[in-house]
Structure formats: C-alpha cells, structure tokens
Amino acid sequence: xxxxxxxxxxxxxxxxxxxxxxxxxxxxxxxxxxxxxxxxxxxxxxxxxxxxxxxxxxxxxxxxxxxxxxxxxxxxxxxxxxxxxxxxxxxxxxxxxxxxxxxxxxxxxxxxxxxxxxxxxxxxxxxxxxxxxxxxxxxxxxxxxxxxxxxxxxxxxxxxxxxxxxxxxxxxxxxxxxxxxxxxxxxxxxxxxxxxxxxxxxxxxxxxxxxxxxxxxxxxxxxxxxxxxxxxxxxxxxxxxxxxxxxxxxxxxxxxxxxxxxxxxxxxxxxxxxxxxxxxxxxxxxxxxxxxxxxxxxxxxxxxxxxxxxxxxxxxxxxxxxxxxxxxxxxxxxxxxxxxxxxxxxxxxxxxxxxxxxxxxxxxxxxxxxxxxxxxxxxxxxxxxxxxxxxxxxxxxxxxxxxxxxxxxxxxxxxxxxxxxxxxxxxxxxxxxxxxxxxxxxxxxxxxxxxxxxxxxxxxxxxxxxxxxxxxxxxxxxxxxxxxxxxxxxxxxxxxxxxxxxxxxxxxxxxxxxxxxxxxxxxxxxxxxxxxxxxxxxxxxxxxxxxxxxxxxxxxxxxxxxxxxxxxxxxxxxxxxxxxxxxxxxxxxxxxxxxxxxxxxxxxxxxxxxxxxxxxxxxxxxxxxxxxxxxxxxxxxxxxxxxxxxxxxxxxxxxxxxxxxxxxxxxxxxxxxxxxxxxxxxxxxxxxxxxxxxxxxxxxxxxxxxxxxxxxxxxxxxxxxxxxxxxxxxxxxxxxxxxxxxxxxxxxxxxxxxxxxxxxxxxxxxxxxxxxxxxxxxx
Amino acid sequence: xxxxxxxxxxxxxxxxxxxxxxxxxxxxxxxxxxxxxxxxxxxxxxxxxxxxxxxxxxxxxxxxxxxxxxxxxxxxxxxxxxxxxxxxxxx
Numbered sequence: 001x002x003x004x005x006x007x008x009x010x011x012x013x014x015x016x017x018x019x020x021x022x023x024x025x026x027x028x029x030x031x032x033x034x035x036x037x038x039x040x041x042x043x044x045x046x047x048x049x050x051x052x053x054x055x056x057x058x059x060x061x062x063x064x065x066x067x068x069x070x071x072x073x074x075x076x077x078x079x080x081x082x083x084x085x086x087x088x089x090x091x092x093x094x095x096x097x098x099x100x101x102x103x104x105x106x107x108x109x110x111x112x113x114x115x116x117x118x119x120x121x122x123x124x125x126x127x128x129x130x131x132x133x134x135x136x137x138x139x140x141x142x143x144x145x146x147x148x149x150x151x152x153x154x155x156x157x158x159x160x161x162x163x164x165x166x167x168x169x170x171x172x173x174x175x176x177x178x179x180x181x182x183x184x185x186x187x188x189x190x191x192x193x194x195x196x197x198x199x200x201x202x203x204x205x206x207x208x209x210x211x212x213x214x215x216x217x218x219x220x221x222x223x224x225x226x227x228x229x230x231x232x233x234x235x236x237x238x239x240x241x242x243x244x245x246x247x248x249x250x251x252x253x254x255x256x257x258x259x260x261x262x263x264x265x266x267x268x269x270x271x272x273x274x275x276x277x278x279x280x281x282x283x284x285x286x287x288x289x290x291x292x293x294x295x296x297x298x299x300x301x302x303x304x305x306x307x308x309x310x311x312x313x314x315x316x317x318x319x320x321x322x323x324x325x326x327x328x329x330x331x332x333x334x335x336x337x338x339x340x341x342x343x344x345x346x347x348x349x350x351x352x353x354x355x356x357x358x359x360x361x362x363x364x365x366x367x368x369x370x371x372x373x374x375x376x377x378x379x380x381x382x383x384x385x386x387x388x389x390x391x392x393x394x395x396x397x398x399x400x401x402x403x404x405x406x407x408x409x410x411x412x413x414x415x416x417x418x419x420x421x422x423x424x425x426x427x428x429x430x431x432x433x434x435x436x437x438x439x440x441x442x443x444x445x446x447x448x449x450x451x452x453x454x455x456x457x458x459x460x461x462x463x464x465x466x467x468x469x470x471x472x473x474x475x476x477x478x479x480x481x482x483x484x485x486x487x488x489x490x491x492x493x494x495x496x497x498x499x500x501x502x503x504x505x506x507x508x509x510x511x512x513x514x515x516x517x518x519x520x521x522x523x524x525x526x527x528x529x530x531x532x533x534x535x536x537x538x539x540x541x542x543x544x545x546x547x548x549x550x551x552x553x554x555x556x557x558x559x560x561x562x563x564x565x566x567x568x569x570x571x572x573x574x575x576x577x578x579x580x581x582x583x584x585x586x587x588x589x590x591x592x593x594x595x596x597x598x599x600x601x602x603x604x605x606x607x608x609x610x611x612x613x614x615x616x617x618x619x620x621x622x623x624x625x626x627x628x629x630x631x632x633x634x635x636x637x638x639x640x641x642x643x644x645x646x647x648x649x650x651x652x653x654x655x656x657x658x659x660x661x662x663x664x665x666x667x668x669x670x671x672x673x674x675x676x677x678x679x680x681x682x683x684x685x686x687x688x689x690x691x692x693x694x695x696x697x698x699x700x701x702x703x704x705x706x707x708x709x710x711x712x713x714x715x716x717x718x719x720x721x722x723x724x725x726x727x728x729x730x731x732x733x734x735x736x737x738x739x740x741x742x743x744x745x746x747x748x749x750x751x752x753x754x755x756x757x758x759x760x761x762x763x764x765x766x767x768x769x770x771x772x773x774x775x776x777x778x779x
Numbered sequence: 780x781x782x783x784x785x786x787x788x789x790x791x792x793x794x795x796x797x798x799x800x801x802x803x804x805x806x807x808x809x810x811x812x813x814x815x816x817x818x819x820x821x822x823x824x825x826x827x828x829x830x831x832x833x834x835x836x837x838x839x840x841x842x843x844x845x846x847x848x849x850x851x852x853x854x855x856x857x858x859x860x861x862x863x864x865x866x867x868x869x870x
Contacts, residue, residue: 064820068813099844103822131844217812251812255819286846287832294839388848392836400850401837425817501814501853502837503821506846 005054006087007046007166008078010111011095012104013061013423014507016123018042020095020153021058024162030520032378033507035061036405036423039071041078041086049163057089060422065110065208066216070422070430073224076212079114080205082225091117091171093162098128098135098150101270105262106255109178112144113211115204117171120148121162126155127508131282132273139269145175154513176265181257184214184250187239191232198229214239215251282508289509293382299389306382307476310373311469314450318365319460325365326700329358348544351690356540359686359701360532360679363447364525370443371524374412375517381507383408391502397484398491400502403433407483410440411476412524414738417442418745426500432490434745435755438738439483441476441730443528444678448729449475451682452722454702471726479730482762532683535676540683543673546647547691642692647672661728661767662721664710666692671734678734720774724767731763790861794831794838794854802830803859810856818857823847828862 009017013035022029025044030037038060046056059078060071067073074083081088092111096104101122111118120140122128128135141148147165151158165171180188191210195201201209209222213236216222228236243250275281292298333354340346377383386408391401403424410417417437424430441449449472457467491497642648643665650672651665658668666688673684682701689704708716733739739752746752797803805827808815822842823829829847832839838849849857 063817066816066820068817097844100822103843103845106820106822128844133844215816217816251816252808252819252825255816256824259819259824283841283844290832290839290846294833296835384848388837388839391848391850395836395850395852401848501810501856502848502850503818503823503853504848505821506839506848508846 003087004045005090006057007054007091007093008057008059008089009093009095010059010075010079010107011061011123012063012097012100012107013505015061015095015097015104016153017061017095018058020093020121020123020151020162021056023153023156023159025056028519028523029058031516032383033381033510034378034383034405035505035507036071036420037378039419039422041074046166047163048167049160050167052167054166056093057086062107064107064215066212066222067224068216068221068425073221077224079111079116080209089116091119091166093119093121095121095123095153098122098125099131099133101128101135101266102259102262105265106258109258109262110208110211112174112176113178113204113208115173115208118146118174119162119165119171120144120146121158122148122150123153125150125157126152127282132275134271134273136269136271140265143176143265143269145172147171176261178258178261180211181253183248183253187214187235187250190235190239194229194232194235198231199226211254215254217251286509290385293385294388296389299385303386303389304473306373306377307473308469310370311472312465313373314366314369314472315465315468316462318369321365322362325362329354329362330699332358344548347548347691348541351548351687352541352544353537355686355690356543356683357532357537359682360447360536361529363450363679363682364528366446366450367443367528368521368525370446371412371521372517375520376512379510379512379517381509384504384506387504388506393484394487395499397487398497398499399429399432399487400499402502402504403429406433407437407440407480410437410442412443414438414440414442414735415741418738418741421745424500426497428491428495428497429500431495431746431751432487434742435490435751435758436483436487438733438735438755438759439479439486439731441479442678442735443524444735445475445729447679447682448674449726451702451705452726455705455717455722456719458702475726475730478727482731486758486762531677532679536680536683539673539676539680540687543647543669543684543687544691546650547642547645547669547688549645551641640692642688647688657764660772661764662718662724662771664716666708667716667725671728671732674734676734676736678729681729681734718779720771720779723774724771727770728763728767731759731766733759733763791858792861794829794840794849794857794859795851797831797859797861799831799833802828802862804828804862805857806860807858808856809858814853814856821847823857829857829859 009021011017014033014037018029018031018038021027021042021044022031024046027042027044029042029044038058040060042058044056044058045053047053057078059075062072062075064072065076065079067076077083078086078089079092092114094108094111096108108118108120122135122137122140125135135150137148137150147168149158149161149165151162153159179185188207188210191213192203192207195206195209196203199206212222213219213228219228219233219236240250293302333350336346336349336354340349383405387401387404390404394401394404403421405423406417406420408417409420414437417440418434421430421433421437424433453468453471456471457464491499640648643652647669648665651668654668654672655663655665658664658671663671666685669688670681670684674681685705686701689701689708693699693704705717710716733756739756742752742755743749791806792803794803805823805825808818808823808825818824822845827842830841832841832846834851836851838851838854840847840849
C-alpha cells in the first residue's frame with residue numbers, strides 16, 4: 001500500500017500559514033495576528049483538486065533554516081528529515097507575505113537548496129496591492145521554474161489554484177541556480193562530501209546542512225539531534241580557523257549573497273505603484289495608530305483603558321447570564337432532591353456534581369467575555385504592541401519585550417504561554433520566562449477572583465463595578481509585578497546573564513475578523529465546559545467521597561436530628577449576613593434551618609456553641625433580601641461529620657500552616673483540591689459547603705461564604721481574609737497540568753519542583769505579611 | 780534590497796542616534812556574530828534602508844513593508860548612513 005503523500009507548509013512567522021492550513025484541511029487551528037501562534041507542527045488531511053488525499057503539515061514560522069529557537073528547530077528538522085515521527089515531506093508549500101517578498105524569500109531560497117519540489121504561494125496579495133505593490137507571479141514562476149500562486153488565504157482566493165498545483169503528479173524542481181560565493185564554495189563542497197560519506201546524509205540534504213553549518217555560528221545547534229562526525233567537525237573547525245585568521249566574515253558573505261540572488265530574482269517581478277494623492281497608505285495608517293499605542297505615555301493609557309473595558313464588561317454584562325446559570329443549577333439540585341430517595345447517590349449528585357462542578361460552570365459568561373477580548377486583541381495586531389511598550393520594563397527585569405508575548409498568552413492559560421516561550425532564542429531567557437509565566441493571572445483564576453471580589457464588593461451599581469474593576473486590575477498588575485520581580489531575581493542569581501537583544505517584527509494592523517474571534521471564543525468556552533464536565537467533575541466526585549466518608553453516626557456535639565442548642569432563629573432567605581457584634585452574639589441572615597428533619601444529618605451551621613466576644617466584622621452577601629437575628633451559626637467543629645471525613649482530616653492537617661494566613665481547615669480543603677487546577681477551589685468549596693449545609697436549600701457559594709464562621713463565631717471570610725485569599729491565588733502554583741508542561745519543556749523535574757516551591761512559598765509569605773499586618777492595623 | 784535610489788549623505792551613526800522620522804542605509808552590523816546573522820536573516824542586512832518611526836528605549840522602525848521593534852541596545856549594533864531629502868524606501 002502506498003503512503004499518503006506528505007506536504008509541508010513553511011514560511012516566516014505571521015505570513016498566514018495556519019490560515020491556509022485551515023482553509024485546505026478544514027481544521028480549526030488557532031490563528032492570530034502576531035508572530036509565534038504556531039509553535040508545534042500540526043497535521044491534517046487536505047485534498048487535491050482531483051480529490052486525492054494528502055497529509056499537510058503546518059510548521060512553526062521561521063526566518064531561516066539556521067534555527068535559533070526550539071520552534072524554528074522543529075521546522076528545520078522536519079524539512080531535513082530528522083524527525084522520527086514525521087516522514088521527509090514529498091513537497092513543500094512555501095508561503096510568503098507578498099508585501100514583504102524579498103525578506104520572505106530568504107527562507108524560500110534555503111528551502112530550494114533542499115532539492116524538494118516546492119510550490120510558492122504569494123499570500124496577502126490584497127495587502128500588497130494596498131501597499132501599492134504589483135507582484136507578478138508569472139515572472140517569478142518563469143525565473144524559479146516552480147508553481148507560483150497568488151493567494152488571499154483569509155478570503156479563500158487562490159485555493160483552487162493551490163489545490164490544482166497539489167494535483168500535479170510530477171512537480172518540477174526549481175531551476176533557480178545560486179552560485180555559492182567563491183570564498184566559501186570550497187568549504188561547502190568539502191563539508192558536503194564529508195556529510196555524505198561520514199554522516200550518511202543524502203547529497204542534497206548534505207549540501208543544505210553544509211550551508212547551514214556555515215550560516216549559523218553554533219554548529220552544535222545546527223546538528224541538533226544528529227551530532228556531527230569527527231571528520232565533519234574537524235573540517236568545519238579548520239575552515240573557521242582559517243577564515244578567522246584572514247578576517248573573513250563567512251556567514252555574512254553567505255547571507256548577503258543569498259539576498260543578492262533574491263534581488264536579481266524579484267527584479268521586474270515587483271513593481272511599485274505611485275500612491276494616489278489624498279489616499280492614506282497602510283504605512284501612514286499604521287504610523288498614526290502606532291503614534292498612540294506605542295507612545296511611552298499614551299500607550300500605557302491605552303493599555304489601561306483596554307483592561308478597564310475588559311473587566312468592566314465582565315462585571316457589567318456577565319451578571320445576568322450568570323444568575324440564569326445559577327438558577328438552573330439550583331433548579332437541577334432541587335429537582336434531584338425532590339425526585340430521588342435520600343441516600344449517597346442523591347448527595348453525590350447534589351453535593352458533588354451540581355454544587356461542585358456546577359459552581360464552576362456559572363463562570364462561563366465571564367470566561368466567554370475574557371476570550372472575546374483576547375481574540376479581538378490577538379487579531380488586530382495589538383498584542384505585539386503591548387510587548388513593545390513592555391520592553392523597557394522587561395529590560396529592567398533582565399528579559400526583553402519578546403518575552404512578553406508568552407506572558408501575554410499566559411493570561412488565557414499558562415500552558416500555551418509556556419509553550420510559546422519556544423519562540424525565544426536565548427535559552428536562559430526562555431527558562432526564566434517559563435518559570436514566571438504561571439504568575440500571570442490565567443483564566444482559571446478568574447472564578448476565584450470573581451467570587452472573592454463579589455464578597456468584597458457585593459453591590460451591583462456602576463460605581464461598585466468600577467471598584468471591582470480596580471480590584472481586578474490590581475490583581476492582574478500584582479501578578480505581572482510578581483513575575484517581573486522574580487525574573488529580576490532569577491536573572492541575578494539562578495540563571496545569570498544579560499538580556500538578549502530584542503528584534504521583533506510587528507504585525508500590520510488589521511480589522512478583527514469577528515467570525516473568527518467568536519469561533520475561538522466559543523471553542524475556549526467549550527473547552528472550559530469540557531474541563532468542568534470531566535476533570536473538575538471527576539475531582540468533585542472524588543472530593544465528595546473524601547468529604548462524606550467515613551460516615552459518623554455521632555458527631556459529638558448534638559446528635560443526629562437534634563435541634564441546635566442556643567437561640568437559633570431561622571433566617572428567611574439567603575441574604576445579607578452581618579456577623580459579629582460587641583455583645584458577643586452574631587446577627588445573621590441566612591438560610592439556617594432551626595431544626596433538622598429526622599434522619600437527616602444536622603447541618604453543622606445549626607450546631608451552636610456559646611459565643612465568645614468577637615471583634616466587629618461585617619460580611620455581606622450579594623442578593624440580600626432580608627435579615628434576621630439568630631445566634632451565630634458556627635463552623636462545623638473538627639469532630640463534625642465533615643470535620644472527621646478524609647477531606648476534613650487533610651484540611652485540619654494543614655490548618656496549622658494556613659491559620660496564620662486567616663484560613664481555616666475548610667479553605668485548606670479548597671487549597672489542597674485546587675492543587676490540581678485553580679478553579680477547583682470553587683468546586684471544592686461548593687462541595688464542602690453543600691455537604692456542610694446539606695439540609696438547607698441550595699444557595700450560591702458566596703452566600704454560604706458570607707455565613708461561614710470560625711468555631712468561636714468570628715466570620716471566616718472577613719474582607720482581610722478575602723484579600724489574603726485573592727493574593728494567595730495570584731502567587732500560588734496551583735496547576736498540575738502546568739507543572740507537567742514545565743517538566744516537558746525544560747526536560748527536567750528540577751524546574752517544576754522549584755517552580756512549585758518558590759511560587760507557593762512566595763504566596764504563603766506575602767499572605768502572612770498581609771494578614772498579620774492587617775490584623776495589627778485592626779482590619 | 781532597496782538601496783540605490785537614495786542619495787546618501789556621509790553621516791554615519793548608530794540606529795539609536797538616527798533622528799525620528801529619518802531614514803538610513805545600513806552600512807555595518809557589529810556585535811555578536813549570532814545576533815548579526817539574525818538581523819540579516821530578518822532583513823536588516825547591509826545596504827537596506829531602514830526608517831526610524833519612533834522610540835527612545837525601544838525603537839520602532841520601518842523596513843520595506845514590515846514594522847520592526849528593536850531594543851535600544853540592539854539598535855546600537857546597527858550603523859547607518861543617514862539619507863536626506865529622499866523618499867522613505869523603494870519597493
């Protein structure tokens with residue numbers, strides 16, 4: 001059986017490879033208007049115009065086959081047939097930006113050296129025309145002797161012609177001849193011969209590698225996974241020594257010689273039209289926008305305005321759909337309770353699945369809004385501008401602005417952010433970027449932030465929304481400041497080194513393609529739901545077992561079905577909770593049931609112990625309707641059912657460590673659970689409080705938080721604790737998947753272990769200072 | 780690459796010192812060989828014309844139809860010859 005032909009897509013960063021890949025394969029790979037979106041090879045099946053299937057490989061963008069970064073190395077290795085998992089491509093589709101033909105043809109020129117059949121695709125012909133350039137494909141085709149196809153991948157123009165070119169059974173090899181400069185030609189010949197004989201490379205691949213060995217000063221990097229034989233290494237060393245003695249810049253000669261050949265090639269193929277009077281060119285338009293967005297002052301103001309708009313949208317527009325989902329979850333819990341017989345299965349569904357995973361799902365609207373904005377920013381070309389204005393700040397931390405692209409990606413999720421660090425050329429900078437990337441506030445933190453901010457600012461007026469935006473912005477800035485601070489520290493201690501010199505191509509400004517933005521937003525929303533329905537639900541179910549078992553028949557204080565001691569007066573509905581009075585009794589509005597139904601484990605909230613005087617503290621829930629006076633509902637004592645469960649034991653085991661931060665053992669359970677993923681804190685707390693308040697009506701988590709208290713009646717979630725918890729989640733390393741990716745990207749267990757230790761240690765220390773400092777200040 | 784349509788003045792300076800809005804022809808790349816190679820591969824090679832759009836700490840430049848960001852330290856390794864009274868670049 002014959003193998004399906006394999007074609008590779010190659011081109012400079014941000015020239016439209018993935019857009020063309022999606023158009024040809026029908027797949028939905030992520031695309032964006034900034035360099036470095038694709039950092040791993042992706043495969044799909046495309047069809048020729050005659051319906052013949054072929055495997056199409058989308059490769060990361062590269063400026064040269066002399067790879068400087070891990071993503072470029074993937075492209076080089078696939079094209080040189082070094083990857084065990086990928087066959088040597090039968091043909092190569094070189095994509096170039098037609099508006100930047102000469103610069104883009106440098107890589108094409110190197111690909112032609114490989115002696116593989118090449119199809120040249122002139123993408124973005126529309127932008128070239130707008131820039132006043134007429135690119136004559138026929139002329140290039142004649143000069144190169146290969147198919148040259150004009151294309152606008154975004155609009156689908158030129159796809160039929162590309163598919164027809166893919167159909168050609170016997171593609172011609174390029175007849176473009178390039179004479180290697182005389183000064184280096186003997187060395188190329190000698191190296192080619194050695195690579196063929198001693199390293200067993202095919203002749204054309206050997207020639208291409210010989211040229212790369214002379215282009216890149218680092219021979220070990222060029223050799224990659226195929227170390228050079230002693231003979232080849234000796235030849236290379238001898239030639240380099242000779243040229244150094246003569247003062248010959250051999251690599252410069254090679255590159256400039258290629259550009260000379262390219263200049264001859266495009267002569268007559270690119271014609272510049274005069275700009276019509278009164279029209280605004282692309283460059284003039286970019287100049288005007290850049291004058292604001294990259295301005296040292298205006299640029300920061302614009303960034304602040306964009307962040308404000310993002311967070312304001314989250315707080316203003318997400319409330320209604322979030323309420324709908326909450327109601328849906330409550331109705332589902334009620335329906336299960338009314339239709340199913342009492343028992344573990346019912347509790348598992350209501351307390352584990354609905355209260356656990358469901359409490360995360362309610363944040364779907366916010367996640368969608370966040371990714372809508374990220375999609376807009378990615379498609380306009382603004383992301384690279386943020387890296388530009390960040391460069392000076394990054395330089396002080398020991399990195400360069402290019403490192404901010406992976407960090408920006410980490411705002412969505414640290415995993416693609418860490419993988420995007422593959423685009424960085426300097427290994428030390430890359431390592432530091434990987435180490436600090438999880439400090440950028442990812443979308444998984446958003447549910448925790450939103451919940452705690454709702455505790456801090458329960459109102460829903462416009463001014464409240466502005467206050468929430470301020471807090472949210474502060475959290476994002478705190479994470480970024482922490483990342484810069486640790487980068488500064490690491491670059492001066494662990495991985496010393498000067499920041500690499502930054503040179504980065506900025507993409508042209510483009511109007512966002514709303515369809516694509518919405519598609520990517522829905523895709524991320526679906527990923528969020530899938531994660532909630534799989535990982536988080538799985539963890540919630542496990543946690544429910546851990547929180548419900550071992551069962552206790554006698555919980556110590558009070559017995560099963562025993563009414564609460566004290567002066568409990570049932571609250572009417574979920575609502576405002578004001579806890580803590582000077583008289584030593586607590587005023588609570590809530591849903592505390594005064595009595596428990598026979599046979600139902602009594603809610604720990606009704607187990608009242610004598611209340612000791614507590615410092616004044618106020619905690620209010622959002623949907624306040626009524627309030628009622630009661631004895632303060634206490635936290636479940638350690639010997640309560642949940643306190644004696646496995647989860648309770650784990651929470652109590654770490655309580656001595658987290659108590660100085662103002663956290664009790666229930667928050668401890670949340671912290672342990674969220675080691676898997678940050679949003680699991682929400683589902684964990686949902687399950688814990690649902691089990692704890694099992695005999696009550698389902699209520700939003702923030703209302704359960706508002707009523708939670710210490711055994712002595714002090715409110716648990718005071719404003720100071722809420723702030724401390726927020727700061728904990730800014731700094732703590734709570735994501736196993738991220739650690740696994742760091743392990744893979746650094747090829748070491750040491751770095752993820754270090755990352756876990758330094759981030760969690762920093763979180764603990766900063767929280768200790770905040771909480772104890774706040775206590776000293778009487779907060 | 781574009782070059783010959785410009786009337787070059789004899790002023791040589793680093794790209795950092797090139798006034799904002801001015802264009803210069805690259806005449807020398809200095810510094811680490813690896814960095815010089817990367818500059819060339821990205822199109823910043825000897826004889827191309829580069830225009831400085833803005834920037835002090837970080838520079839924004841126009842190179843043919845591409846916009847390039849360079850850190851100030853990187854720009855110090857690019858020696859240009861200032862172009863006067865000419866159009867910004869040639870296609």
